[in-house]
Amino acid sequence: MSELTLTVMRLGFLAVLWLFVIVAVQVIRSDLFGTRVTQRAGRRGPERPAAARPQQAAPQQQAASRGGGRGGRTKRGAPTKLVVSEGSLSGTTVALQGQTISLGRAHDSTIVLDDDYASSRHARIYPDRDGQWIVEDLGSTNGTYLDRTRLTTPTPIPPGAPIRIGKTVIELRK
Amino acid sequence: MSFNLGNTTISSGGPPSRRNTELALLVFAVLVPVFAYANVGLAMDGTIPAGMLGYGLGLGLLAGVTHLVVRKFAPYADPLMLPIATLLNGLGLVLIWRLDQEPALKPYNAAPTQLMWSALGVALFVGVLVFLKDHRILQRYTYISMAVALVLLTLPVFFPPVNGARIWVTIPGVGSLQPGEFAKIVITVFFAGYLMVKRDALALASRRFMGLYLPRGRDLGPILAIWLLSLMILVVETDLGTSLLFFGMFVVMLYVATERTSWIIFGLLLSTAGAVFVASVNTHVGDRVNNWLNPLELQNGGVTETAQAMYSFGSGGLLGSGLGQGFSRLIGGIATKSDYILATVGEELGLAGLMAIILLYGLLVERGIRTALAARDPFGKLLAVGLSGAFAIQIFVVAGGVTGLIPLTGMTMPFLAQGGSSVIANWALVAILLRISDTARRPAPAPAHNPDVEMTQVVKP
Numbered sequence: 001m002s003e004l005t006l007t008v009m010r011l012g013f014l015a016v017l018w019l020f021v022i023v024a025v026q027v028i029r030s031d032l033f034g035t036r037v038t039q040r041a042g043r044r045g046p047e048r049p050a051a052a053r054p055q056q057a058a059p060q061q062q063a064a065s066r067g068g069g070r071g072g073r074t075k076r077g078a079p080t081k082l083v084v085s086e087g088s089l090s091g092t093t094v095a096l097q098g099q100t101i102s103l104g105r106a107h108d109s110t111i112v113l114d115d116d117y118a119s120s121r122h123a124r125i126y127p128d129r130d131g132q133w134i135v136e137d138l139g140s141t142n143g144t145y146l147d148r149t150r151l152t153t154p155t156p157i158p159p160g161a162p163i164r165i166g167k168t169v170i171e172l173r174k
Numbered sequence: 175m176s177f178n179l180g181n182t183t184i185s186s187g188g189p190p191s192r193r194n195t196e197l198a199l200l201v202f203a204v205l206v207p208v209f210a211y212a213n214v215g216l217a218m219d220g221t222i223p224a225g226m227l228g229y230g231l232g233l234g235l236l237a238g239v240t241h242l243v244v245r246k247f248a249p250y251a252d253p254l255m256l257p258i259a260t261l262l263n264g265l266g267l268v269l270i271w272r273l274d275q276e277p278a279l280k281p282y283n284a285a286p287t288q289l290m291w292s293a294l295g296v297a298l299f300v301g302v303l304v305f306l307k308d309h310r311i312l313q314r315y316t317y318i319s320m321a322v323a324l325v326l327l328t329l330p331v332f333f334p335p336v337n338g339a340r341i342w343v344t345i346p347g348v349g350s351l352q353p354g355e356f357a358k359i360v361i362t363v364f365f366a367g368y369l370m371v372k373r374d375a376l377a378l379a380s381r382r383f384m385g386l387y388l389p390r391g392r393d394l395g396p397i398l399a400i401w402l403l404s405l406m407i408l409v410v411e412t413d414l415g416t417s418l419l420f421f422g423m424f425v426v427m428l429y430v431a432t433e434r435t436s437w438i439i440f441g442l443l444l445s446t447a448g449a450v451f452v453a454s455v456n457t458h459v460g461d462r463v464n465n466w467l468n469p470l471e472l473q474n475g476g477v478t479e480t481a482q483a484m485y486s487f488g489s490g491g492l493l494g495s496g497l498g499q500g501f502s503r504l505i506g507g508i509a510t511k512s513d514y515i516l517a518t519v520g521e522e523l524g525l526a527g528l529m530a531i532i533l534l535y536g537l538l539v540e541r542g543i544r545t546a547l548a549a550r551d552p553f554g555k556l557l558a559v560g561l562s563g564a565f566a567i568q569i570f571v572v573a574g575g576v577t578g579l580i581p582l583t584g585m586t587m588p589f590l591a592q593g594g595s596s597v598i599a600n601w602a603l604v605a606i607l608l609r610i611s612d613t614a615r616r617p618a619p620a621p622a623h624n625p626d627v628e629m630t631q632v633v634k635p
Contacts, residue, residue: 090618
């Protein structure tokens with residue numbers, strides 16, 4: 001091999017290696033500048049990124065409905081996951097596997113609510129013997145709302161009904 | 175995609191899944207090592223090496239499998255981690271194969287073995303992504319993982335030391351493994367699970383003493399006991415690198431969990447005291463420190479490995495001697511392909527190449543920490559920080575040791591260096607990070623359409 005070829009290959013390899021690094025940084029850059037930063041609703045102003053969200057979230061919704069078809073192990077039409085759809089935790093999901101889900105500001109809750117209007121042990125969601133999911137208010141200060149009614153007794157959750165705790169909205173989904 | 179940092183919401187404007195970006199980068203990441211392979215062959219024999227097609231296809235196959243699995247099981251995961259890991263693993267294979275061409279270096283034919291280990295690592299990567307549907311499941315095994323980590327750390331005591339360090343478990347007929355590499359991941363799960371529950375107690379229920387916040391003994395007791403125990407095990411096993419790794423990770427995670435700077439000060443004090451104590455008591459570690467302080471001192475009529483590594487960095491210069499044209503065989507010994515592989519990089523690719531490699535590691539760690547920022551649950555945050563912290567500390571310890579910044583401690587460069595356990599464990603580590611990142615970057619589900627919303631009593635200021 002001639003000296004020249006080897007020199008070209010040596011420098012060429014370094015160039016390719018650095019090109020990879022630069023491309024990787026470009027990917028990170030698009031990740032950084034492709035985001036919008038908005039103050040969380042309730043602290044500063046009324047704006048919420050919700051307006052922009054449904055569009056992006058459409059594929060996710062499809063994915064969720066597909067997931068439901070496979071996971072229908074327990075009962076047909078039974079919800080398989082709990083979704084936080086509004087509030088600071090929106091996007092969090094918890095799989096429903098027959099366990100009790102506790103909600104509140106306490107750190108050992110299944111869903112730790114970072115919500116000024118939530119009590120430390122606010123509510124719990126659990127399945128009864130027939131596999132029907134029940135929501136129960138645990139004596140919270142500001143109450144738990146199922147649809148429009150404030151809960152006083154443990155109540156079965158109808159499919160698609162929103163549960164409101166302060167600014168957080170929770171739904172059971174298939 | 176939207177996630178919370180303090181009281182702001184960050185939502186992505188671009189498409190949520192970056193799988194096609196990842197695919198393009200992966201193709202790039204396979205082509206770069208193939209180029210390197212051809213370069214080594216041309217420089218050493220004047221011909222394109224015969225195994226090039228097979229090697230390229232093998233690496234491409236591994237990359238393809240990982241990509242398809244990520245596409246199926248973690249569609250919103252970070253697009254950068256997988257290509258970077260693939261590139262580092264591929265370059266490592268080429269460098270090991272290049273050193274195989276030096277007849278003086280043992281073990282012979284390390285590259286095929288390393289390729290097999292890489293395949294096993296990818297298999298574990300696939301396994302983690304397929305079976306670990308949600309990283310929060312790991313939280314249930316907080317105390318079990320503590321026990322498993324302790325068993326993994328104690329295991330090598332019962333096996334004979336290799337090169338002065340008892341860090342190996344030899345299984346007859348299979349080979350030897352370094353359980354410490356796996357303990358690294360398992361103990362991170364324990365720290366994350368434990369600190370998540372206890373962080374408020376550690377951060378708030380503390381007394382102020384000389385400007386530092388000291389936590390109550392009962393909050394700190396268990397975790398300090400674990401640390402002392404693992405440190406003791408490691409002193410018995412005379413493996414300073416792993417002990418430094420565990421302690422560093424412990425301090426990083428405590429700091430992240432409690433936001434108290436005093437932990438950093440404590441950590442630096444304790445590790446300095448520990449290092450000085452171990453170096454003065456243990457001869458194996460003492461030798462290493464001596465080699466670090468006086469690398470040019472002649473021992474047994476030769477030059478130390480540390481000095482040889484420095485010579486190779488010097489001979490490489492800014493742009494390197496070119497792949498296959500260096501003299502890293504002079505480092506000799508058994509560690510050229512594992513501990514000292516960075517010296518080969520430094521000589522044959524020069525400062526420019528070495529910086530590129532270190533930047534790649536840096537980017538991988540950055541993506542890990544970014545994942546931690548984006549994660550919604552505290553356990554995921556701590557786990558991601560712990561795993562990327564462990565990765566970063568390991569790189570610092572090895573690179574620092576080879577370049578003479580700190581004493582050499584006998585760990586392997588993740589993905590790059592020869593060593594089965596290291597490659598397998600680090601593929602698993604990347605898989606867990608990808609799982610957390612998939613959960614974190616997943617776009618928020620749309621609120622269900624409900625016309626009665628305004629009639630519901632909603633608390634909104």
